[in-house]
Amino acid sequence: MTSLTLVAIVGPTASGKTALSIQVAQRLNGEIISMDSRQVYRGMDVGTAKATLEQRSAVPHYGLDLADPNERFSAGRFARFARRCIDEIRRRGHTPILVGGTGFFLRSLTHPIFDEPPLDPERRARLANWLSNLPEEELRRWLMALDPQLGSRLRTWGGRQRLLRGVELPLLTGHPLSWWHANAPPTAEPLRPLVIVLDLPRPRLYRVIDDRVSDMARQGLLEEVDGLLANGYDERSPAMNATGYIELLPYLRGELPLEEALHRVRRNTRAYARRQLTWLRHQLPEGAIWLDATRPLAELTDEVVRIVQAGLIAES
Numbered sequence: 001m002t003s004l005t006l007v008a009i010v011g012p013t014a015s016g017k018t019a020l021s022i023q024v025a026q027r028l029n030g031e032i033i034s035m036d037s038r039q040v041y042r043g044m045d046v047g048t049a050k051a052t053l054e055q056r057s058a059v060p061h062y063g064l065d066l067a068d069p070n071e072r073f074s075a076g077r078f079a080r081f082a083r084r085c086i087d088e089i090r091r092r093g094h095t096p097i098l099v100g101g102t103g104f105f106l107r108s109l110t111h112p113i114f115d116e117p118p119l120d121p122e123r124r125a126r127l128a129n130w131l132s133n134l135p136e137e138e139l140r141r142w143l144m145a146l147d148p149q150l151g152s153r154l155r156t157w158g159g160r161q162r163l164l165r166g167v168e169l170p171l172l173t174g175h176p177l178s179w180w181h182a183n184a185p186p187t188a189e190p191l192r193p194l195v196i197v198l199d200l201p202r203p204r205l206y207r208v209i210d211d212r213v214s215d216m217a218r219q220g221l222l223e224e225v226d227g228l229l230a231n232g233y234d235e236r237s238p239a240m241n242a243t244g245y246i247e248l249l250p251y252l253r254g255e256l257p258l259e260e261a262l263h264r265v266r267r268n269t270r271a272y273a274r275r276q277l278t279w280l281r282h283q284l285p286e287g288a289i290w291l292d293a294t295r296p297l298a299e300l301t302d303e304v305v306r307i308v309q310a311g312l313i314a315e316s
Contacts, residue, residue, distance in 0.1 A: 005028075005095050005096075005194070005311075006086065006095075006096055006098070006191060006193040006194065007024070007028070007030070007095060007096070007097045007098070007193060007194050007304075008097070008098040008099075008106060008193040008194065008195045008196065009021045009024065009097060009099045009198070010035070010098075010099075010101060010103075010106060010196070010197050010198070010280060010284075011101060011197055011198030011199065011200075011276075011280070011293065012101055012198075012200070012205060012272075012274075012276040012277050012280070013049075013101055013209065013269060013272060014049075014208045014212050014269075014273065015101075015198040015199070015200050015205065015208075015293050016198055016293050016297070016300075017100065017101070017198055018055065019297055020198065020293075020297060020300055020301060020304065021059075021099040022051070022055055022058060022059050023297060023298075023301040024097065024301055024304050024305060024308075025059040025095070025097050026059060027301065028095045028305060028308060029093075029094050029095055030094060030095035030097045031059065031060040031061075031062070031089045031092075031094050031095070031096060031097065032051075032059055032060065032061045032062070032097050032099050033061075033062045033063050033082050033085050033086070033089075033097065034051075034061060034062065034063035034064050034099060034100055035063065035078075035082070035098045035099055035100030035101075035102055035106060036048065036063070036099075036100040036101060036102050037078075037102040037104075037105060037161070038239065038242045039063065039064050040063065040064070040065070040066040040067050040073045040078070041065070041067055041068070041069050041071075041239040042065045042066075042067065042068055042069070043069060043224070043227065043231070044224070044239060044242070044245070045224065046216050046220050046221045046224045047216060047221050047224060047225070047242070047245055048242070048244070049212070049216075050064055051064070062081075062085045063078075063081065063082065063085070063100075066081065069233040069237045069238070069239035069240055070232075070233060070237040070238070070239070071238065071239075072128070072161070072164075072238050073238070075105055075107070075108040075113060076108060076113050078102075078105045078108060079105075079112065079113065079188070082098070082105070082108075082109060083109070083188065086191075098193060101276050103276065103280060103283055103284075104162070106193075106195075106284075109190070109191045109193070110190050110191055110192070111190060112188045112189070112190055113181065117173055119172050119173070120172070123172060124168070124172060127168060127171060127172065128168070129236075131164055131167060132164075132235075132236045133236075139160070139163040140163060142167045143163055143167050146167060146170040146171070146176055147166055147170055147176030147177055147178050149176070149178040150176065150177050151166070154166060160241045161238055161241070164238075165177065192285070193285075194287075194307070194308060194311050195285055195287070195289065196288075196291060196304055196307065197280055197284065197288050197289065197290045197291065198293040199290050199291065199292060199293055200293045200294060201294070204294060205270075205273060206270050206273075209266060209269050209273060210266050213244075213262060213265050213266045214262075216244070217262060221244070222248060222251075222252070222258075225245055225248045225249070226252055228240065228245070229249070229252060243265065243268045243269050243272045244265050244268075244269065247261055247262075247264040247268060248261050248265065289307060291303065
């Protein structure tokens with residue numbers, strides 16, 4: 001297996017990416033780079049469905065536990081980290097496998113983004129504190145006023161962190177994010193991974209999501225969120241606005257029954273999956289291969305391995 005191969009396994013949340021990636025990595029002498037904007041945070045394991053310690057011992061994993069929950073973790077920071085990992089994995093003669101559902105992380109590698117200009121840390125901190133208190137709809141209004149081009153795109157699939165980024169940059173630099181993307185030179189050459197997309201019929205995906213939320217509750221999700229609160233992290237922390245966490249805060253404060261809180265987690269996770277699918281259908285690189293994720297794991301693994309090997313033959 002050539003060390004130049006780069007594979008990306010993507011799909012909506014709960015589509016089976018982790019299980020498939022581990023099987024594929026074992027067959028292709030691969031190492032996994034997590035491409036999930038929530039799994040970068042320490043102390044957030046259950047609610048982000050991080051690979052277990054057993055899975056990590058079977059296959060090396062990178063991109064987990066890189067930041068504290070009160071830190072912002074941008075696509076640019078991910079791209080720099082991932083490129084270092086890819087180079088190191090290739091130097092070992094192994095296959096780097098990107099795995100996750102955060103489309104902007106993948107795009108930061110296939111369409112390298114600009115080098116962020118120097119920003120005054122104190123100004124940025126004051127602005128971040130002010131923006132953290134604004135509701136999402138207010139942020140959307142600010143973004144449409146400051147950067148209509150970006151605001152129109154984020155209307156359908158942008159989360160709170162993307163909104164914050166879109167409002168922050170024009171206020172700090174005088175130029176909107178879309179201007180920087182169009183005018184600033186890219187930081188690196190684009191990567192061209194072989195992209196595998198896991199696809200599930202909507203009803204099946206929703207059932208898997210609902211079951212997984214119930215499993216997470218049994219596995220300690222509530223205790224995990226309570227521990228984060230005890231350590232001083234709340235809705236002002238970027239990571240705590242993630243689906244699966246923000247909905248549980250009212251319950252832990254005695255403001256909401258547990259079943260209603262879990263219902264909101266299920267509902268919002270389904271909405272998150274829909275946004276991911278929208279992004280994947282419109283933003284993936286040309287040549288992405290969609291696979292039916294309802295098929296048995298062994299069958300899917302065989303097909304991905306065949307696809308990768310066929311690609312290598314075509315390139316040789």
